[in-house]
Amino acid sequence: MGKGGGMTADKSIASRVRALDVLAVLLFLVFPLGLVFHKIVRVGYDIQSLLPVETYKVSLSMTCTGHGDSLWVRTYLPQQDARVMLSAEKVASDLPGHLERFSDDNRIGEWHGGTIDGARSIRVEYTAYGQHVRYDLDAGIPVPGPPPERRDPFLAPTAAIQVDDADIGALAEKLAPTGSSLDAGLRAMHDYCQKLGYVDFKGETDALTALRLGEASCNGKSRLFVALARHQGLPARLVGGLILEPGVKRTSHQWAEVRVGPHWIPYCPTNGHVARIPANYLPLYHGDQVLFAHSTDINFRYKFAIERGSAIRPETMAKAGADPLNLLSIWTTFARAGIPLELLKVVLMIPLGALVIVILRNVIGLETFGTFLPALIAVASRDTGLGWGLVSFVALILLVFLVRLVIARFQLLHLPHMAILLTFVIIFILLIAVLGVRMGSLDLAKVSLFPLAIMAITTERFSIMVEEEGARRTIGVALMTVFSISACYFVMNALTFQILFMSFPELLLVVIFLDLWLGRWMGLRVLEYWRFRKLLAAH
């Protein structure tokens, strides 16, 4: 209450809880924050390593249209190595046959089907996290010079890599003389290729053509680089892959690698990377290959959709595994028990989602269907992404509204009425899933994973509210619910929060402290300032 007159009730609450207050501050604020402090200062938690790293979610979709013949499609799939981490790979297609095989260093995905008429789609999804790597070559290593025979395939000429050509040979010797420093020689070869003009040419350019024309696209420059290196006795190969950046792209990228001792050293003469590879280069195949191959006489199209995301640093997870004070250490135990890590992450975020709801309702004054429903819907939207989560929520609300209009005419009793609505919800979810698979959209198909119980509750709340408070108000509440879902989604999916709570689970006590504090806060809600604006102006 204000300074003027304290309400007696106010005072009695105050005296009763004063002793408890001290206890609450100690237990829910001093203790957890002390533990955090202890971990950082004494145990030596590295805050830097707790911050999430950038990842890319890649969705490759391929469509092929057959004309009654059998068809096949083949492409290269990425592989995890010391530099690139891959996760959440999903493959879906409506072609009957799929196999994966390894050839040389490469992983190949193949799809086939007999007598296919009409369009079919294939979708491959994965999340990639790469690191930037730089190699320091010892300046003392010499260029070996042209070998007596070229039996090593990485030294041998091919139709497009004309190692035997006299012009290429002369240029190679000039840039990297036999016996000179290999580091400087490779750099000179790289610089030469980089200085060639760049043309955005979709087709293939061989090494010699690149040299003669003095300009090339990425594959021409890389082939010339490989030809020069091979000529001087340096085993080299092409690498094809993706430059990961958000957006949709239909082009892949090629660069080169030179083998020095046991290492393949990357060079990208297109973008000027010498003995280093940026974090966002994702190799798909090694060697002079074509990324996509398919049976003739079909219409084939593809695109890569790339989204930026974030993930926990794998090193951090590995390190934290040994620390008993850290929830991350429980992860390994959980993983052994077959409990997905994602589940732990989500469960840990629910108290935070609940706190968001408390703020939205008690401080801002938003109304929502059900109390903690928005937080649960936000959890459910985790797989599909917020966009699809909201779309399916709104679509569902509309569906329930329309179905109600029709079955209201039957004047049914409450429970059978609800059972019918629930059945329609299930039919709707099935349709969406089927549609998703047909359209080759895994996201849409995943809507079917949207937990059914949550849907049923939503339906019921919505239905009751339309009946009791009218459609107009219900729509308003639906909008506020959509807003609340989004707010919960962003907070609960913020990796920073997830990592913070996993590293410092004691912060859950701080959440309780904030709930305690908000539970005693009696100020006007933000929206009440608007509701009582005339009253406020009159005083």
Next chain:
Amino acid sequence: MLRTLIDMLRLPHRAQHVLGVNARNRLLVRQYNQRKHYPLADDKIRAKELLLAAGVPVPRTLAEFSSLIEALRAAETLQAHAEFVVKPANGRGGNGILVLVGRTSGGWLDHGGRLHTPRAVTQHISNIIFGNYAHGLSDRALVEERLVQAPLVGTQLLPGLPDIRVITLRGVPLLSMLRLPTQRSHGKANLHQGAIGVGIDLDTGRTTYATFRGRPVERHPDTDAPLVGQLLPRWPDVLDVASRAARAFPLGYLGIDVALDARRGPVVLEANVRPGLEIQNANLQGLRAIAAAAADRSVA
């Protein structure tokens, strides 16, 4: 510009007079009303038993139905009555209330002149018992006499029953308003459904201010009757009945709804354990400071 800014900065100070949902729930509802006693007020049939025992005037009960077997005989039971009101014991916001005003050969007529056959009335009572208006929980149906509306401001020609909401703390009236149904509210007396809220001076029973859909109004939008500055009939009786009704419950903070019957004077319709806050807008007066002062007095 500067003035607006200064006004903004003074808002939290001015807001101390206003009762928000947070303060209502924690200072008043939580403090004065024990949850275990809610059903005594929420259930209209149980509330009526308490009120009758305390000698508070309430509408006469014509029948009660608590099972489907009883409901099947509803038309028969109600045969003798030409007009009556059917209510769910646990309905909210006026939902499920059926007002029948006269009889014809085929059944009963409502305000709009629509026919309700005995079968339809039986069906309605079954729906109430099945919990259609109580979130699917089984419920009871209450049939009461229809009140005859005593002349109040601008209410003569309208369907629906106006009532007077009195907020009480330990039986002491704090704030009151007259709630007038409109065409927009479909005869219901709830402000958020489009009824008019008219503020009343507690001491004199004279109306002071009126709001309709969040805006101040001077005259009734349907009948054009003046709303402000009117003296309500039998005001001391209304307050006395409200106060006695409030004391009949083991609940300290209540919203008592009183109707004015032409024959019997004030009768209590129901008691609300969590009365709405819109009454502050109807009176252009904050409830928080008033409640605080009353709480101090009741202890002193």
